[in-house]
Amino acid sequence: xxxxxxVLIALSKCSESLEGSLKxxxxxxxxxxxxxxxRVLSYLRDPYEVAIVTHALTLANSPAKESAFGRLHSLxxxxxxxxxxxxxxxxxxxVVYENQRPFVQxxxxxxxxxxxxxxxxxxxLTYLARDGIGDLQExxxxxxxxxxxxxxxxxxxxxxxxxxxxxxxxxxxxRLREITDMTVLIEASASPxxxxxxxxxxxxxxxxxxxxIPNVWGHVNVIGRGAGQAVMQLKVQYGVDWEDLxxxxxxxxxxxxxDETYSHFRNKSHIVVEAxxxxxxxxxxxxxxxxxxxxxLPSGYGYVQSDANEAAKGISLVSDVLVSxxxxxxxxxxxxxxxxxxxxxxxxxxxxxxxxxxxSALVYETNSPGGLLNNETKLIDGD
Amino acid sequence: MQPEGATITxxxxxxxxxxxxxxxxxFLDIPVEESPVIPYSKFRRYVFGSPRASVTLCGxxxxxxxxxxxxxxxxxxxxxxxxxxxxLFNLAxxxxxxxxxxxxxxxxxxxxxxxxNDMNVQMADLMRLYDVQGSFKAHTNSKPSVWVTAWVxxxxxxxxxxxxxxxxxxxxKLLASCVRWLLSYQNRDGTFDETFSYSSFPLDxxxxxxxxxxxxxxNFSIFND
Numbered sequence: 001x002x003x004x005x006x007v008l009i010a011l012s013k014c015s016e017s018l019e020g021s022l023k024x025x026x027x028x029x030x031x032x033x034x035x036x037x038x039r040v041l042s043y044l045r046d047p048y049e050v051a052i053v054t055h056a057l058t059l060a061n062s063p064a065k066e067s068a069f070g071r072l073h074s075l076x077x078x079x080x081x082x083x084x085x086x087x088x089x090x091x092x093x094x095v096v097y098e099n100q101r102p103f104v105q106x107x108x109x110x111x112x113x114x115x116x117x118x119x120x121x122x123x124x125l126t127y128l129a130r131d132g133i134g135d136l137q138e139x140x141x142x143x144x145x146x147x148x149x150x151x152x153x154x155x156x157x158x159x160x161x162x163x164x165x166x167x168x169x170x171x172x173x174x175r176l177r178e179i180t181d182m183t184v185l186i187e188a189s190a191s192p193x194x195x196x197x198x199x200x201x202x203x204x205x206x207x208x209x210x211x212x213i214p215n216v217w218g219h220v221n222v223i224g225r226g227a228g229q230a231v232m233q234l235k236v237q238y239g240v241d242w243e244d245l246x247x248x249x250x251x252x253x254x255x256x257x258x259d260e261t262y263s264h265f266r267n268k269s270h271i272v273v274e275a276x277x278x279x280x281x282x283x284x285x286x287x288x289x290x291x292x293x294x295x296x297l298p299s300g301y302g303y304v305q306s307d308a309n310e311a312a313k314g315i316s317l318v319s320d321v322l323v324s325x326x327x328x329x330x331x332x333x334x335x336x337x338x339x340x341x342x343x344x345x346x347x348x349x350x351x352x353x354x355x356x357x358x359x360s361a362l363v364y365e366t367n368s369p370g371g372l373l374n375n376e377t378k379l380i381d382g383d
Numbered sequence: 384m385q386p387e388g389a390t391i392t393x394x395x396x397x398x399x400x401x402x403x404x405x406x407x408x409x410f411l412d413i414p415v416e417e418s419p420v421i422p423y424s425k426f427r428r429y430v431f432g433s434p435r436a437s438v439t440l441c442g443x444x445x446x447x448x449x450x451x452x453x454x455x456x457x458x459x460x461x462x463x464x465x466x467x468x469x470x471l472f473n474l475a476x477x478x479x480x481x482x483x484x485x486x487x488x489x490x491x492x493x494x495x496x497x498x499x500n501d502m503n504v505q506m507a508d509l510m511r512l513y514d515v516q517g518s519f520k521a522h523t524n525s526k527p528s529v530w531v532t533a534w535v536x537x538x539x540x541x542x543x544x545x546x547x548x549x550x551x552x553x554x555x556k557l558l559a560s561c562v563r564w565l566l567s568y569q570n571r572d573g574t575f576d577e578t579f580s581y582s583s584f585p586l587d588x589x590x591x592x593x594x595x596x597x598x599x600x601x602n603f604s605i606f607n608d
Contacts, residue, residue: 003530007565007575010533014540017558029566029573036573093395096412103412106393141398141444148396151439152450153459157472158587160459161538164479167445172486176443182401186438190417198440205442206489208450216434217417224399224407231446232438234395234411239388239433242426246389289588290521294463312524319522322465329463333525334584358430360389366468367587377389 001040002049005056008033012059030060038064047075047085048115051122058126069130072123076136082143083136085123086116093146103219106236107146109155111250111370117147118159121166128169141170145231155371177202180228186211189218200230241358246377253281253288254363254376255339258295269348271301275330276341277363290319290366291332296359296380300352303328303344315342331366357381386433392461398444411438443487448480449494453501466522467512467531471538474505478542485544499550502542506553509535513557517564518578526580529568530587533575536561 011030018026037053041064044050054068076083080092090113094105110116124140131137144163147154154160180202187195191214198209213220220234240246255278263270273295279288297303308321308328317340322329328344364375393414399407415434419427441447451458454477456469464472481498484490512520518527519535539553568576577585 003577004574006537007529007533010537010540011562011565013537014558014562017540017543017553017555018562019555019559022559022563025566026562029569032569032571032573033575034573093397101410103410104395104397105412106395106414142400145398145444145446146396148446149392149394150460152447153476157456157460157464157468158534161472161475161479164445164476164483165541168479168483168486171443171445171483174444176402177487177489180442182399182442184399184440186440188413188436188438190413200440200442205487206445206448206484207441208447209440211438211440213413213436213438216415216436217413219413220411220438222399222407222409222411224401224409225405227401227405228442229402229444230399230440230442231444232397232399232409232411232440234413234436234438236393236413236415236434236436237386237390238415238429238435239386239390240428241388241430245391245426245428247391285588287584289584290586292462292464309523319525320466322463324457324463327463329465331464331466331522333521333581333586356387358388362389365588366464369588372462379389 001037001044002052004033005037005049005052008037008056009052009059012056034060034062034064038062041068041071044071047077047087048119050075051085051119051126054126055122058129069126072126076123078139079143081139082146083120083139084116084143085119087112090116090147106234107149109149109370109373111368111373113147113149113369113373114154114156114159114367114371115369117144117154118162120144121159121162124166125162125169128166128173133170133173137170141167148231148233149371151233151235156367158367176229177205180205182224182226182228182230184225184230184232185221185223187221187223188213188215189221190215200228241379243379246379247373249370249374249376251281252376253365253374254278254291254335255280256293256361256363256376256378257341258361258378258380260380267348270345271298271347272343272345274341274343275361276339277332277335278339279335279337282337287334287336288365289334289368291335291363292366293330293332293361293363295328295330295361297326297328297346298359299356300348300350301346302349303346308344311342311344316340318342386430386435388430388433391429445480445483448483449477449498452497453477453504454480466525467509467519467535468521470505470508470512471534474502474509474542475538477502477505478538481547482544495547496550499547502551506551515560517560517562519561521586527578528581528586529565529575529577530581530585532561532565536565 054072057065257276259274261272262268312321320331359380362377456464
């Protein structure tokens with residue numbers, strides 16, 4: 001159903017570019033898909049499916065779009081005044097009170113985040129196409145903006161694309177630019193020298209203001225005055241070298257094993273890396289979806305893309321490989337419950353004092369409904 | 384320089400809403416302690432010197448527009464990726480950023496030209512994974528996929544705009560051949576199939592999970608009737 005709705009959306013989006021008999025065939029095919037979706041509409045229970053099917057039916061201007069919309073409206077979830085669509089409730093940012101002040105905590109990721117963002121974005125598009133701007137739309141936008149897991153992107157690949165489409169449509173209709181005139185004071189409690197006052201006006205609305213915080217502890221105060229809306233984000237990163245401190249998914253999805261063998265000659269200039277991966281959630285599905293395995297290169301060591309391409313041809317299920325300056329990324333179409341092992345050799349290019357004790361390797365489903373949450377990370381002990 | 388160890392990221396994102404009030408006050412917690420040392424403990428909370436923090440602020444609700452030129456999965460999602468999804472992602476996010484700027488009257492001509500130029504580069508990368516039959520595949524060694532092809536058609540269809548056609552133009556023949564290929568996977572009841580290689584093992588597992596939920600609910604309602 002989701003698949004058919006997705007293809008139907010694709011056909012609707014490009015039907016203007018088609019000519020001749022193909023245009024007629026596409027119209028027929030679209031009508032047939034619409035017909036099917038109208039038929040199964042009453043069986044749909046899943047918010048994601050209802051959202052994508054309603055969006056597809058609205059685009060196709062089907063008469064069933066009203067009943068689909070009613071269904072979508074009844075499936076909405078509300079939390080702290082914000083509205084969203086998700087298979088499971090999504091927890092909002094926690095708040096800890098200290099000295100009468102509410103301190104907003106980072107949002108805890110859940111394993112359906114990407115699906116929730118995509119579904120809510122489809123729903124927002126449907127509401128905008130139907131009623132334009134309204135209170136519910138505003139509250140959905142507020143929710144979407146709490147879901148960012150990266151400064152510019154959302155959780156994963158396709159939910160970011162749909163969310164950007166929905167926010168573009170919203171911003172176009174909301175016309176906030178004309179009234180925007182705000183002054184925001186950002187202060188970091190542990191770095192008073194880094195505080196900054198930012199003016200956001202209609203002529204610099206799209207300018208991104210970034211403030212690095214040198215002393216990473218304490219909290220950040222934000223004081224806004226004026227009129228308008230702005231997106232405010234705080235990103236904190238730190239490195240851990242203790243397995244128990246890393247984030248763990250609710251259940252293990254992958255088994256990852258990395259072993260490095262250093263050459264006994266030429267000052268350990270060659271490293272043979274053996275990687276073994278296995279899909280563990282066979283009760284959810286016999287195989288995984290597309291999988292990404294990232295291996296962090298030790299400093300000074302390199303791997304050539306053409307060598308990697310050659311190596312990839314010899315390994316079953318590897319669909320592609322990417323070598324960037326700091327990591328080797330292996331991509332698989334799927335992994336099964338059977339352990340898949342392969343080896344590759346990285347070589348020293350630059351003599352550096354290798355002080356790195358720990359590096360990381362991680363494996364995750366590329367289109368996982370939870371984004372990067374469902375990963376398996378291994379710390380590699382550099383000798 | 385990358386900090387040592389496995390990186391842990393914590394992200395707080397919120398909207399400062401001054402639409403119907405004049406003053407907003409928010410306190411954001413930095414979830415890192417001043418010292419990584421836990422007394423009498425063997426391990427540290429984090430590696431010395433590894434924490435990094437930054438605050439990003441931008442007007443309107445769209446979020447940071449074009450965080451890097453060209454846009455990449457690294458700058459948008461902090462992931463290194465390759466293949467259709469990566470090129471399509473870069474193309475789609477660039478095109479939506481340009482659409483956003485255009486629709487809110489903020490588009491400068493130099494941003495537009497460089498953006499469209501980047502989209503052309505992504506388009507060329509994307510075409511490496513195109514098959515003359517009309518299909519796209521996810522990666523070099525993958526098989527053609529209906530799901531991937533539909534995403535390509537959808538993104539390319541939405542990236543077109545009349546005023547931009549001198550700088551970025553999607554060939555009608557390309558879209559036509561893709562659509563023709565997609566139509567060949569339609570069943571008589573109106574549903575679309577996935578290609579044989581991915582029909583039982585989809586690239587995006589959420590499609591599989593959902594269909595099984597539906598099977599259950601359908602059976603259940605039949606049982607009730």
